[in-house]
Amino acid sequence: MPVLTEEFVPILVKTGASARVDVARTARFRVGDWVRVKNINPTTHTRMPRYVRGKLGCIKRDHGVFITPDAVAHGLGEHPQHLYSVSFSATELWGDVALAQDSLRIDLWDDYMELAEHE
Amino acid sequence: MKHTPTDYHDHEHTEPPSDIELRVKALESILQEKQLIDPAALDALIDIYEHKVGPRNGAQVVAKAWSDPQYKQRLLQDATAAIAELGFGGVQGEDMLVVENTAAVHNVVVCTLCSCYPWPTLGLPPIWYKSAPYRSRIVIEPRSVLAEFGVTLAPSKEVRVWDSNAELRYLVLPERPVDTEGWSEAQLMKLVTRNAMIGTGLALPAGDIR
Known part of the structure; x- marks a missing residue:
């Protein structure tokens, strides 16, 4: 049955x-919180791209509670948690080749990040 | 009679299908044989996204936002609900965020994971949006990529790249072109291109449609 x-x-x-x-x-x-993306390297599905791992970002918006694809993709349940728009x-992200005024926003789940200090 | 090399190719013949077409056909046949897909459902989906849903929907949202400040406010606060007011929503538009281009910020959208894209407002993504070069380069060197699209921005303007690889889908609200005061929404819609709503373009100048 389709x-x-x-x-x-x-x-x-x-x-x-x-x-x-x-x-x-x-x-x-x-x-407004500053966060550091965890430097973890799962071999399974994740929505945490390598280019943000270990990087310092700032929480700009709380999107609310969403299921976590990392868990759902492997039949491990929905694992609902907050999803945030995070600015870097x-x-x-890219060092001196980039312009200081430019930025990137990506949506990251609670599990992906740790609270960080920022000057 | 003398033959030039091109003479041998003046007869009609059918090119074999491309590798990707053959692969899609093979996958479709297998899924159909195993009764995992309903070919009629596929046809219905293709019909919807080829003929009914496309970037004119998004252009309508943008034109309304340019014309109606209260609508624009609702759109920036709760995009999913504001877009639904115009009758658009559903698959790949369940949770929308509209990001506004201003004199200070230019927004551009990518999905570095695959091809996440707001279907109800923009239809299906263009090929380049799904290509590895766009997906990798726009995050690292957005200004060079934008220049290749014909968009050159002042260094003082912030370029803000949105990687939509999670569950939100993004629509860029372009800056309203100058000299469009008093235009109707139907007129304004004609200035709103698909690329302007991805951020790889700007809205067309007023002179382009008059």
């Missing part, structure tokens, strides 16, 4: 399948 049949296509297209979940979880970070300066 997962998706013709009659469900319009319903799927219209409603989608949000990864946001309505469960209460304590946020480990607040907007381009020079923090």
Whole structure:
């Protein structure tokens, strides 16, 4: 039996399948917190790209609670946790080739980061 | 009669399908044989994204935001809800964020993981958006990549790259072109290109459609 049949296509297209979940979880970070992305190197699925590992960023927005793809992809449950928009300066990521005023924002889960000090 | 090399190629013939086409056909056949996919469902999906959903939807959102300050405020606060007001939403647009280009900041969107893209407002992503060179270079050297798209920005302007590899999908709200005061939303829509809503372009100048 196919997962998706013709009659469900319009319903799927219209409603989608949000990864946001309505469960209460304590946020480990607040907007304005400085964080360091953990330097871990899983061989399994992750949404933590190598280029941010070990880097210092700043929490700009709390998107709310989302299921964690790292766990879901391997049948380990939804593991809901807060997802944040985190800002990194381009020079923090790429060094002197980048311009100091440029930046990158990426969405990272609670598990990926540790609270950091910032001058 | 003398033959030049090109004479041997003046007959009609069919090129064999490309490797990628053959691979897709093979995958589709196997999935169909195993009854894992319904070919009618695939056709329905393709029809929707080829004929019904595309960047005109996003252009409508942008034109409304340019025309209606209260709508723009709602759009920047809760993009998913504001976009739904115009009837757009669903797959790959479940959780939207609209980022505004200003005199100080230029936003550009990428998915370094794969090809995450806001389908309800922009349709399916262009080939270059999914290509490895775009995905790797735009995060490292955004200004050079933007220049290749014809967008040259003042060094004083911040370039802000959004890597949408998690669960949010992004739409760029371009700066409204000058000399468009009093334009209707339908007129403004014509200035809003797909690339302007990804951030690899700017809205067209007013003179382009008059």
